[in-house]
Amino acid sequence: MKKILTSMIVLLMMASAGPLTAQTAFGIKGSFNLFNLAVKDADDDKIEMQMIPVFDAGVFAEIPVADEFFLRPELLFAQKGGKYDNIIETTTRISYLELPVNFLYKGALSGGNVLVGFGPYFALGVGGNAKSGNVSLDVKFKNDYTDADELAIYYKPFDMGANVMAGYELPAGFQVILNASLGIANIEPDFNGKKPASSTKNMGFGLALGYVF
Numbered sequence: 059m060k061k062i063l064t065s066m067i068v069l070l071m072m073a074s075a076g077p078l079t080a081q082t083a084f085g086i087k088g089s090f091n092l093f094n095l096a097v098k099d100a101d102d103d104k105i106e107m108q109m110i111p112v113f114d115a116g117v118f119a120e121i122p123v124a125d126e127f128f129l130r131p132e133l134l135f136a137q138k139g140g141k142y143d144n145i146i147e148t149t150t151r152i153s154y155l156e157l158p159v160n161f162l163y164k165g166a167l168s169g170g171n172v173l174v175g176f177g178p179y180f181a182l183g184v185g186g187n188a189k190s191g192n193v194s195l196d197v198k199f200k201n202d203y204t205d206a207d208e209l210a211i212y213y214k215p216f217d218m219g220a221n222v223m224a225g226y227e228l229p230a231g232f233q234v235i236l237n238a239s240l241g242i243a244n245i246e247p248d249f250n251g252k253k254p255a256s257s258t259k260n261m262g263f264g265l266a267l268g269y270v271f
Contacts, residue, residue, distance in 0.1 A: 091264030095140035100255035112137035154181035202248040233268035
């Protein structure tokens with residue numbers, strides 16, 4: 059997965075530096091999001107979780123592939139997570155370096171442009187924590203672990219899923235976008251080589267503000 063993420067970044071950089079460079083636009087963006095962890099136990103029963111406010115921020119490119127159609131890769135620092143509120147409230151925040159790659163339709167409307175896109179995302183975990191009462195646990199990333207740290211919670215380092223976006227670009231280049239993200243990878247790691255019976259996936263939605271240079 060790490061090789062896939064690295065290869066996609068390199069290919070997208072090469073594409074943006076190719077013959078379409080004069081038409082390729084670059085921008086910055088930031089999002090306010092509400093995220094949750096979709097958790098199922100070993101009996102495949104859903105565990106009730108609550109959404110938490112998180113954010114992402116980063117840069118993007120819009121690479122033309124046809125009239126009014128673009129490839130939009132983004133490179134983001136993104137927070138995800140959720141809250142479990144039982145006897146003791148536990149809030150988990152996981153930080154990722156994320157690469158969404160959206161196929162974008164950008165059509166003229168009322169002096170600006172309507173934006174509609176969808177595509178996959180790939181993410182690499184870089185940090186996080188889980189707070190339960192007065193106890194704070196570090197998020198550690200392993201595909202398989204044997205000896206558990208009592209002051210840590212473990213997740214797989216790589217996540218992937220799908221996202222959709224819809225919004226509007228003002229004539230001055232400012233963008234307002236609604237987005238939604240649905241993880242398809244179980245981020246719970248193996249234990250002693252055994253697959254987990256339970257599952258945890260990232261999901262959320264938000265509002266993004268961006269600017270195209």
